Each structure stands twice: as structure tokens, then as C-alpha cells.
Amino acid sequence: MKQVVYRNYGDSDVLKVEEVDKPEIGKKNSVLVKVSNSSLNAIDWKNRKGNFRLVSGLFSPKTKQGFDVVGIIEEKSNDVEHFSIGDRIVALLGNRTGGALSEYIVLKTDNIVKISNEIPPKQVAGIPMAGITAWLALMKLGGLKKNDKVLINGGSSGVGHLAIQIAKAYGAEVTSVSSTKNLDFCKKLGADFTISYQDEDFLELPSTFDIIFDVVFNASYHQTQHLLSQSGIYIGTTPTANMIKELIRYKRAKFVAVHPNKEALQDLMDLMHEKKLKVAIDKEFLLSDIVNAHDYIEESRTVGKVIINVEDVLNPPVLSRIPE
Ligand SMILES: NC(=O)c1ccc[n+]([C@@H]2O[C@H](COP(=O)([O-])OP(=O)(O)OC[C@H]3O[C@@H](n4cnc5c(N)ncnc54)[C@H](OP(=O)(O)O)[C@@H]3O)[C@@H](O)[C@H]2O)c1
Incomplete structure (x- = not known):
């Protein structure tokens, strides 16, 4: 599977899209998610530059790129009851792990939230x-x-x-x-x-x-x-x-120190469902175009969010930038 990897801190060209092994599902409380969309946050380019080495790794990056996950559950461990194969889910990854910029990811179910089919995944990807x-x-x-x-x-x-x-x-x-x-x-x-x-x-x-x-x-x-x-x-x-x-x-x-929080994520999904919350999409990039996406977000002039489309098949057409 494809994943964004970086082995050194530096400019955007340290980012590479590489073929790596698909992760294996854990024995307990674990789901394998096929990632459809993610989004970039300021922490992604700050991590890449090595601004937060106490968290991302002192000499070389230990954390992976990307923290926002939207996708579909493809496999689950036997003990998982509240999620089914085929469920669309959203999650925020912890600051010390990351790894959303990947075709697949294994998640614990503790902090993931189901998303309804009515909300486009690209929109949801801007939320976590x-x-x-x-x-x-x-x-x-x-x-x-x-x-x-x-x-x-x-x-x-x-x-x-x-x-x-x-x-x-x-x-x-x-x-x-x-x-x-x-x-x-x-x-x-x-x-x-x-x-x-x-x-x-x-x-x-x-x-x-x-x-x-x-x-x-x-x-x-x-x-x-x-x-x-x-x-x-x-x-x-x-x-x-x-x-x-x-x-x-x-x-x-x-x-404010962000961390995975199910109560917050569920409430945000509810607000989206009630049409009280929308993500304004400034620009979209494919996973393969991650270097340009990082250059764009590092300018810090984004209006709303930058979305990364890992897998494009699931998504309806681009949404307007300014919510109605
Ligand atoms: N502590 C945490 O847990 C946590 C979590 C998330 C984010 N953050 C931090 O929060 C900050 C914002 O993150 P973000 O992802 O929202 O950033 P962002 O989207 O990259 O911010 C860019 C936006 O800031 C506006 N802007 C730039 N200078 C401004 C100014 N002087 N006054 C008002 N607006 C200005 C820009 O508009 P114009 O170009 O029009 O000015 C642009 O729309 C970052 O420093 C990030 O690291 C911290």
C-alpha cells in the first residue's frame, strides 16, 4: 500500500510516497480502515520541519504524517461489536503516532466515530x-x-x-x-x-x-x-x-492541547448532521501530490481546510468553499 514517509526533517521534498506493507489487524479492539480522505493541519508541516522534536522524535522523525482519518472499515477483530465491516468512520490520531496519509491504517475503536452516508467524506476529513x-x-x-x-x-x-x-x-x-x-x-x-x-x-x-x-x-x-x-x-x-x-x-x-476525544468528535458529527457545521474546502490534493500540498499549507494563507484525497472513488464532486 502507499504511505507518505519521511526519514529526515526538512523542506517538503523530504516527503516521499512509498510502497509499504499493509498493516495487520490487532487481536483485540481493532479495525483495519481503508482511508479515503485526510486533511492537512499546521502540525504536519511543523512536524516535517522538526519544530516539535520532543514529540515527533529528537534526531529523526518517529511520528508518521497526517492525523485526520476518514475511511471504511474493511476488517475487524472478533471482539469488536459496535462497528461493522463497511462502516464509514472518522478519527483523530494521537500526536505521538500519526499515519493518516496512508491507504490503510489499523485503529483501536476507542476514539472512532461512525459517519452517516449523508455527509460527504471530504467534508468530514476537515474536522478531526x-x-x-x-x-x-x-x-x-x-x-x-x-x-x-x-x-x-x-x-x-x-x-x-x-x-x-x-x-x-x-x-x-x-x-x-x-x-x-x-x-x-x-x-x-x-x-x-x-x-x-x-x-x-x-x-x-x-x-x-x-x-x-x-x-x-x-x-x-x-x-x-x-x-x-x-x-x-x-x-x-x-x-x-x-x-x-x-x-x-x-x-x-x-x-488548548488537542488529543483524540470521542465526545468532541461525536458532537461535531452531530452538528454537521444538523447542518450547523460545514468544512470550507480551500483546496484538494491527491496523496501523490503531498509535496505541493505541504508547500501550500506552509504558507499559512489557507481559507478553511486543505483536503487530501487518498482514494478518490468514494467522493462526490468538490464542494463550494464558502458554506451556504
Ligand atoms: N495546541 C493545539 O492543540 C493546536 C491544534 C491545532 C492547531 N494549533 C495551532 O493553531 C494555529 C492555527 O492552525 P490552523 O490549522 O487553523 O492554521 P491555518 O489554517 O494554516 O491558518 C491560516 C489562516 O490564518 C489566517 N491568518 C494569518 N495571520 C493572521 C492574523 N494576523 N490574524 C488573523 N488571521 C490570520 C490566514 O488568513 P490571511 O492570510 O487572510 O491572514 C489563514 O486563513 C497554528 O499555529 C497551529 O499550529 C494548535
């Missing part, structure tokens, strides 16, 4: 890492409630565009910060107020917020605390030295 990050930040760390005022810094990003929709689905009032060209995109996703970072500094807004989700992470708790309501929470996405200092010092500074 970006959606779970947004969900954990807003719902778990932020404790989002109806009528909360939420600011999302980076509303057009993979994580941010899902965060806008999740916050709206749970009844919040959303202000999003993006470039001027993406104001309309964020508005169509449901943002009540849209601010261009090219025209306005959100740090000077005369408002207060219950949650500031700093997706693009160019501020800090210290810089935003005057914008927080009395019990307001600031949530960052990158474990910098300053973020760690703030986590120790301030109770209302939080850091």
Missing part, C-alpha cells in the same frame, strides 16, 4: 484535528454558554472557521478577526461582527469578551486581559515560553 481543537477550546476550556461573547482571532483558519460555527451553534455572539479579503467568508460562517486586522487592532476594541480564542496566537493573556469580562478566559494554541509562564501565573490563561 481542527474541529476537536476548536471544540475543546470553546466547550471544555472556555465553558461556552448561550449568549457568551466570543472573539476568535484567525476566523478564516482551519481551526478558526470551525470555531466560529461551533460558537454560533451553541448560541454565542461571535466577533472574528481576519484579513480584509476574508471578512465576508467569516460573516457567511455566522460571525456577528468581523474585524480586519489590516484596518483595526482588536486589542483596542471597546468591548469585553467571555472567551478570547487566539487561534493564530499573535497576542497573549497579558495583552488581552483588558478585553476579558470578569470571568473571561484567554485561550492560546502554541506552547511558547511566554504561554507556559502565563499558564502558571494566571488562572484565566489557558492553552
Whole structure:
């Protein structure tokens, strides 16, 4: 089977699509999934460059590429009761493993969720890492409630565009910060107020917020605390030295650390089913075109998500980028 492999850290040309052995199903609690789609996340190019070596491997990469899996169960171990051969599933892989950019993968059933035939697999593929990050930040760390005022810094990003929709689905009032060209995109996703970072500094807004989700992470708790309501929470996405200092010092500074979470993934699938959540697909690439896909996502100008089509047969035509 084909798999994206890399043996050294570096530019995108370290990525190769190679023929490797198809994995064998485990004896217990295990399914073999034929992967149809995945998506790229910022961590994929950051891992490839060796930015997170404590997790991905100190001297050479130990983790594999890709964390978002959508596919069909082809085999299962005898003890698996709640999943059947032929089920469509979605899963997020752990940061220490990866391996979604592959024709087949063996998964434990603990964190996989069935997907209905009504939602196109390409759409679902954009959800696991970006959606779970947004969900954990807003719902778990932020404790989002109806009528909360939420600011999302980076509303057009993979994580941010899902965060806008999740916050709206749970009844919040959303202000999003993006470039001027993406104001309309964020508005169509449901943002009540849209601010261009090219025209306005959100740090000077005369408002207060219950949650500031700093997706693009160019501020800090210290810089935003005057914008927080009395019990307001600031949530960052990158474990910098300053973020760690703030986590120790301030109770209302939080850091979101994404990890496989079935409750979040199931809720995100339910929101998709209720048509409250859609993935905006910026661009699609075939697995064989992984080098170009990495070059594209590394520019960090993606609007919504970049989808990787591992196997194209299952998918309906390309969806429009901006959700209706
Ligand atoms: N801690 C965790 O568990 C976790 C999980 C997932 C992601 N992350 C991190 O979260 C960050 C976002 O990830 P992502 O996948 O959503 O990134 P992404 O999709 O690659 O972000 C690109 C988007 O950011 C926008 N952007 C760039 N500069 C901006 C600015 N100054 N203000 C507002 N928007 C700006 C770009 O729009 P314009 O070009 O129009 O500006 C583009 O739409 C990354 O640093 C990633 O590593 C952390």
C-alpha cells in the first residue's frame, strides 16, 4: 500500500510516497480502515520541519504524517461489536503516532466515530484535528454558554472557521478577526461582527469578551486581559515560553492541547448532521501530490481546510468553499 514517509526533517521534498506493507489487524479492539480522505493541519508541516522534536522524535522523525482519518472499515477483530465491516468512520490520531496519509491504517475503536452516508467524506476529513481543537477550546476550556461573547482571532483558519460555527451553534455572539479579503467568508460562517486586522487592532476594541480564542496566537493573556469580562478566559494554541509562564501565573490563561476525544468528535458529527457545521474546502490534493500540498499549507494563507484525497472513488464532486 502507499504511505507518505519521511526519514529526515526538512523542506517538503523530504516527503516521499512509498510502497509499504499493509498493516495487520490487532487481536483485540481493532479495525483495519481503508482511508479515503485526510486533511492537512499546521502540525504536519511543523512536524516535517522538526519544530516539535520532543514529540515527533529528537534526531529523526518517529511520528508518521497526517492525523485526520476518514475511511471504511474493511476488517475487524472478533471482539469488536459496535462497528461493522463497511462502516464509514472518522478519527483523530494521537500526536505521538500519526499515519493518516496512508491507504490503510489499523485503529483501536476507542476514539472512532461512525459517519452517516449523508455527509460527504471530504467534508468530514476537515474536522478531526481542527474541529476537536476548536471544540475543546470553546466547550471544555472556555465553558461556552448561550449568549457568551466570543472573539476568535484567525476566523478564516482551519481551526478558526470551525470555531466560529461551533460558537454560533451553541448560541454565542461571535466577533472574528481576519484579513480584509476574508471578512465576508467569516460573516457567511455566522460571525456577528468581523474585524480586519489590516484596518483595526482588536486589542483596542471597546468591548469585553467571555472567551478570547487566539487561534493564530499573535497576542497573549497579558495583552488581552483588558478585553476579558470578569470571568473571561484567554485561550492560546502554541506552547511558547511566554504561554507556559502565563499558564502558571494566571488562572484565566489557558492553552488548548488537542488529543483524540470521542465526545468532541461525536458532537461535531452531530452538528454537521444538523447542518450547523460545514468544512470550507480551500483546496484538494491527491496523496501523490503531498509535496505541493505541504508547500501550500506552509504558507499559512489557507481559507478553511486543505483536503487530501487518498482514494478518490468514494467522493462526490468538490464542494463550494464558502458554506451556504
Ligand atoms: N495546541 C493545539 O492543540 C493546536 C491544534 C491545532 C492547531 N494549533 C495551532 O493553531 C494555529 C492555527 O492552525 P490552523 O490549522 O487553523 O492554521 P491555518 O489554517 O494554516 O491558518 C491560516 C489562516 O490564518 C489566517 N491568518 C494569518 N495571520 C493572521 C492574523 N494576523 N490574524 C488573523 N488571521 C490570520 C490566514 O488568513 P490571511 O492570510 O487572510 O491572514 C489563514 O486563513 C497554528 O499555529 C497551529 O499550529 C494548535
